[in-house]
Amino acid sequence: MARDRNRWLSAYALIVYGLLFAPIVVLIIFSFNKARRGLVWQGFTFDWYPKLFANDELLDALTVTLEVALVAVIVSTVIGSLLGLGLARLRFRGRGATETLLLVPMITPEIVMGLSLLLFFLQLFDAHGSLTQLWIAHITFCVSYVAVVVRARAASMDPRLEEAARDLGASAWGAFLHVTLPLIAPAVLAGGLLAFSLSFDDYVVTTFNAGVGSSTLPLYIYGKIKFGVTPEINAISTIIVAVTAIAILIAWRAGAFETGPRQPVADEAAG
Amino acid sequence: MGAAVQPAETPAASTPAAAAPGRVARVRSAAVVLPGVGWLVLFFVVPLALIFVVSLGSRDALDRITLANPSLDNYARAFDPVFIPTFLNSIKFASITTILSLAIGYPIAYWISRYGGRHKVLLIILVMLPFWTSYLIRTYSWIILLRDNGVVNALLQAFGLTSEPIILMNTDLSVILGMTYGFLPFAILPLFVSIDRLDPNLIAAGRDLYASGRQAFLHVTLPLTMPGIVAAGLLTFIPALGDFVTPDLLGGPGTTTIAKNIQELFLAGRDWPYGAALGFVLMIVTLTGTLVALRTLRREVVGGD
Numbered sequence: 001m002a003r004d005r006n007r008w009l010s011a012y013a014l015i016v017y018g019l020l021f022a023p024i025v026v027l028i029i030f031s032f033n034k035a036r037r038g039l040v041w042q043g044f045t046f047d048w049y050p051k052l053f054a055n056d057e058l059l060d061a062l063t064v065t066l067e068v069a070l071v072a073v074i075v076s077t078v079i080g081s082l083l084g085l086g087l088a089r090l091r092f093r094g095r096g097a098t099e100t101l102l103l104v105p106m107i108t109p110e111i112v113m114g115l116s117l118l119l120f121f122l123q124l125f126d127a128h129g130s131l132t133q134l135w136i137a138h139i140t141f142c143v144s145y146v147a148v149v150v151r152a153r154a155a156s157m158d159p160r161l162e163e164a165a166r167d168l169g170a171s172a173w174g175a176f177l178h179v180t181l182p183l184i185a186p187a188v189l190a191g192g193l194l195a196f197s198l199s200f201d202d203y204v205v206t207t208f209n210a211g212v213g214s215s216t217l218p219l220y221i222y223g224k225i226k227f228g229v230t231p232e233i234n235a236i237s238t239i240i241v242a243v244t245a246i247a248i249l250i251a252w253r254a255g256a257f258e259t260g261p262r263q264p265v266a267d268e269a270a271g
Numbered sequence: 272m273g274a275a276v277q278p279a280e281t282p283a284a285s286t287p288a289a290a291a292p293g294r295v296a297r298v299r300s301a302a303v304v305l306p307g308v309g310w311l312v313l314f315f316v317v318p319l320a321l322i323f324v325v326s327l328g329s330r331d332a333l334d335r336i337t338l339a340n341p342s343l344d345n346y347a348r349a350f351d352p353v354f355i356p357t358f359l360n361s362i363k364f365a366s367i368t369t370i371l372s373l374a375i376g377y378p379i380a381y382w383i384s385r386y387g388g389r390h391k392v393l394l395i396i397l398v399m400l401p402f403w404t405s406y407l408i409r410t411y412s413w414i415i416l417l418r419d420n421g422v423v424n425a426l427l428q429a430f431g432l433t434s435e436p437i438i439l440m441n442t443d444l445s446v447i448l449g450m451t452y453g454f455l456p457f458a459i460l461p462l463f464v465s466i467d468r469l470d471p472n473l474i475a476a477g478r479d480l481y482a483s484g485r486q487a488f489l490h491v492t493l494p495l496t497m498p499g500i501v502a503a504g505l506l507t508f509i510p511a512l513g514d515f516v517t518p519d520l521l522g523g524p525g526t527t528t529i530a531k532n533i534q535e536l537f538l539a540g541r542d543w544p545y546g547a548a549l550g551f552v553l554m555i556v557t558l559t560g561t562l563v564a565l566r567t568l569r570r571e572v573v574g575g576d
Contacts, residue, residue: 006386009378009381009382009386010382010386012378012379012382013378013379013382013383016375016379017397017398020397020398020401020452020455021400021401022416023409023412023413023415023416023452024401024404024408024409024412026412026415026416026422027408027411027412027415030415078306079306079307079310080307082303082304082306082307083303083304083306083307083308085303086300086303086304086307087304090300090303090304091300092297092300092301092304098304098308101308101311101312101315101316102307102311104315104558105311105315107509107557107558107561108315108319108554108557109509109510109512109513109514109530109553109554109557110513110515111513111515111530111533111534111550111553112319112322112513112533112550112551112553112554112557113315113318115322115533115537115546115547115550116315116318116319116321116322116550117314117318118537119318119321119322119325119543119547120314120317120318120321123321123325123336124321136314137314139310139314140310140311140314140315143307143310143311144311147307172299197403200405201405201406201407203406203407203516204515204516207534207538208537208538218405218407221407221408221411222407222520225407225411225414225520226520228414229411229414229415229418233411234415237405237408237411237412240404240405240408241404241405241408244400244403244404244405245400245404248396248400248403252392252396
C-alpha cells in the first residue's frame with residue numbers, strides 16, 4: 001500500500017520535472033532547426049549562432065545589459081551584504097523599520113517600481129531614461145535580495161567565533177576580514193549571482209527607465225518576440241539558458257546553496 | 272526568520288559591536304547599515320511617495336503632469352465600474368495560478384522531502400533551475416508550444432485528436448499556463464522547507480493512534496505545514512497579480528490586467544496621473560494582501576507550535 005503510493009508519487013514527480021524542462025528543451029532543439037518558420041524539422045544547422053555575432057543591434061544590447069548588470073551586482077552586493085550583516089548581528093534603533101524597508105521592495109510589483117523610478121527621475125531631475133537611470137534602478141531592486149540571503153547566513157553564524165578572534169587579539173576589522181567574511185562568503189556569492197540574474201533578466205523596470213541608446217537584451221528580445229517565433233531568438237535563449245545552468249553548477253560546487261552552518265557550535269546560537 | 276532575529280536579542284555584552292564602547296559601536300552600526308538604508312529610502316521610498324503625489328495631479332494641455340488642482344479624481348476613475356473587470360481579471364489569473372501552483376507543487380515538495388534522500392539539494396536546484404533562467408525566455412518557450420502551428424497542436428493532430436489547430440495562444444488558458452509555469456518554483460521552495468522541517472515521528476504517532484494514511488495527512492501533515500502553504504501562496508499570488516510579461520506575451524490584445532493597463536497608460540496613453548493612481552492601488556492591494564497573509568502565518572506558527 002505505502003509502496004504503491006510511493007510509486008504513484010514518484011511517477012507524478014517525474015512527469016512534473018519533465019514538464020518543467022520540456023518547454024526549454026523544445027526551445028533548444030528548435031534553435032538547431034534549419035527551417036526559418038514552422039515546426040517541420042528541415043535538418044540540423046548551427047547557422048543561427050554565428051549570425052548572432054554579426055548582429056550589431058543585438059551585440060549593443062548585450063553590452064548595455066552586461067554593463068548594467070556589472071554595476072548593479074557590485075554596488076548591490078556591497079551595500080546589500082552590509083545591510084544583511086547589520087540586521088543579523090547588530091542592535092540598533094529602527095531595526096524593525098529597516099526589516100520592513102528591506103522586505104517591501106521584494107513584494108512591490110515590478111511595474112510599480114518601474115513607474116515610480118520613471119516619475120522620480122522625470123519630476124526631480126527632468127531625466128528621460130539613461131544608462132545611469134538603469135544602474136540606479138537595477139541596484140534598487142537587487143539590494144533587498146542580497147541582504148536577505150546574506151542575513152540568513154550571518155544569523156546562523158556563531159557570534160562567539162568573532163569574539164574568539166577578538167580575544168586572541170584581532171582588531172574588529174581583522175576579525176571581520178578573517179572570520180566573518182570567509183563564513184558569509186558563500187552567501188555573498190549567492191546574493192551576487194541572484195543580483196546578476198535579476199538584473200540580466202529584467203524587462204519591466206528597464207522598459208520604464210531605459211533611454212535612447214540604453215536598450216538592453218531583454219528589451220531587444222521582447223521586441224522580437226512580439227513579432228513571433230524566430231530561430232535567432234531561439235539561439236539567444238539557448239545561449240542564455242546554457243550560461244545560467246553553468247553558473248548555477250559552479251555556484252552549487254562553491255557552496256553557495258549551503259544555507260545551514262557547517263560548524264556544529266553555531267546550531268546552538270541560531271536555535 | 273525566527274533564527275534570524277535571535278542573535279540580535281542576545282545580551283548586549285556578548286555581541287562584538289556592543290562590547291565596544293557605545294559611541295564607536297554606534298558609528299560602526301551606522302557605517303554598516305546606512306548605505307543600504309539610505310539607498311532604499313532615496314530610490315525606493317521617495318519614488319513610491321512620488322507615485323502618490325503624481326496620482327493626485329492631472330494632465331495639462333501639453334500632456335505634462337500638473338499638480339495645480341490636486342484631487343482624488345484619478346482614484347474615482349480607478350474604481351469606475353468600467354475598470355472593475357480588469358481588476359477582477361488580474362485577481363482571477365493570480366488566484367487560479369496560486370491554486371494550481373499549490374496543488375501541483377505540494378506533492379512534489381512532499382516527494383522531494385520524503386524520498387529525495389541525499390539528492391534533496393540537487394532535486395531542489397532542478398526545480399529552481401527554470402526560475403534562474405530568464406523569465407522572458409520561459410514565457411517565450413510557451414509561445415513555441417501553444418501557437419497555432421506549435422508543438423502542442425502538432426502533437427494533438429499527430430494523435431488524431433483534432434484535425435484543425437485549436438486556438439491556445441492569446442487565451443486565458445495560455446496566460447494561466449504561462450503564469451503557473453513561471454511561478455511554480457516560488458511555491459515549491461517554501462512548501463519543501465515547511466514539509467522537510469516536519470518531524471516524521473509526529474505522523475508515525477498519528478498512525479500509531481490508528482489514523483489512516485489519509486487522516487494522518489489531513490490532521491497532522493497538512494495543519495503543520497500550513498505556514499509553508501500560506502508562504503507559498505503569497506509568493507505565487509503577489510508576483511502573479513502584478514505580472515505584466517505573461518499577460519502581454521501569452522494573452523492577446525483582449526487580455527486586460529492591471530499591469531497591462533498601467534503599462535499602456537504610461538508608455539502609450541500618456542495619462543500618467545491616472546496610471547500612477549492605478550499603480551498606487553496595485554501597491555496597496557499587494558501590501559494589504561501580504562500583511563494579512565503574514566498575520567495568518569504568524570498565528571499558524573504560534574498555534575502550530
